[in-house]
Amino acid sequence: MAELDTSSGGGHGKDGKIRSKKMSTRVDLTPMVDLAFLLITFFMLTTTMNKPSAMELNMPKKEDKKEDQQEVRECQVLNILIDTLDAVWYYEGLKVADLQKTGFAGDEGIRKVIIRTMRRVDRECGQDKTGKNRPMICLIKMFPGARYKNMVDILDEMDINKVPVYAIQPYDPIEKEAVDNGGNVKTFATE
C-alpha cells in the first residue's frame, strides 16, 4: 500500500531532462480502519447499555362495584408490614396477632414466608364458587419510615413468587403500635 517510489533520486536522468517524480496514488488505509473499528466498538457498547426497565403496577379503582369484590376468608390473608430499611414484619389472617420479623435477604427472608403461606393456603383454604382453590391474598402495608427500595423489593417478590392477589394498603394504627412494641400486640388492641 504505502509504497512510495524512492528509486529515482533527484530526478536527473542521463539525458539531463528533469522528470517529475512518479508518486504512488495509494495510501495505507490500515490505521484508518483501526480507528474506525475502535469507534464502532465504542458506540456499539455505549448505545445498548442504557435502557431502563420498568415494573408495572396496577392500583385498584376507588369505586369498586359490589360484584367485582372478592370475598376474603381469614385463612387466605398474609399481611406484610414494611418498617424502616429492610425490616419486614408479617402475620397471617385478619386479626393482628403473632407478628414476626424477617428480612429481604434472598431465599431465607420474606420469600420463604410467602412460599410457605402459599402452600398452606392452597392446602387448607378450600375452594371458591368456581371450584378453584382459593388464592393467597397479600396485603402490603408500608409504615412512614419505609424506603422506596423496599416497596420495589416486595413487589418484585410478588412477581417472583407469582402471588395471584396482592394490594398495597394503608396500615392500621394497631399494626404500627405492635411493630413499635417489638411484635407484641397489646391485649386491648386485638378486639
Next chain:
Amino acid sequence: MPKVQVAKKSTSVDMTAMTDVSFLLLTFFILTAKFKPADPVMIDIPASRSMTKIEKALVISVDKEGKAFYALSDQETRLAALQNMIDRYGDRYPALKTLTDQQKKVFTFIEVFGTPLADLPRVLSMDGVQYKAYQEKLPGIPMDSTNNELGDWVMAGRYANPKMKIAVKGDKFTNIKAVERVIQVFTEKDIHRFNLITSLSAGPAEEEKAPE
C-alpha cells in the same frame, strides 16, 4: 524438468472496501446513539428482576428528599404540555400568559423539570450560567392537596400524548410517603396503571447501607 515458479504476490491487501464498510457502520452508530441527558437530580434507582423495557414515557422522578420532578421524552410533547398548563393556570399566574416563543423554546430543552409554575417565567428568562446554578437546587413541583401542580402536569402530558406510558422513578432511599403521594396523585387523576422504573438486578439481593 521445468521448474515450477511460484508466483510472487503482494502481501498488502486493498483496504478500501473494509474502510467503506467500517465507516458506514460508524456513521450508523454515531447517528443512532442518543446520549444520556445530564440528570440534574441524582437518582439511584432500585433493582428488580423485571425485564420490561420502557421507551417513551412521562416520568415523575422522586429524589431522596421527596421532591418531585417531571420529564417528557420529546420536545413537541413538552411544548404541548406547557401550552396546556398556561391555559389552565393563566388566570392565577398572569405572567405565564406573557411567555414569549423564545422562552417556550427554552422550556422544551429542559430534560428534567422541577419548578413551581409561579417561578416559571423567571426561570425561563435565565441565561445558561444562571440556569446551571439554579439546576443544582431545583425546588421540585408542588404536589400537596392545596396546590397540586404535579397532577395537572401529568394530565397536561397525557393530553399532549395519550399513548405515553406513565412511570415513577424513585430513589432507593426515598421515604415511602413521597412515593405514596405521587401514586395518590395518579389515582386521583384516574391513572391506575403505571410503571416503576428499576434497573436490572444482577442476582441475589445485595445488602446496601442507607446514607447518613
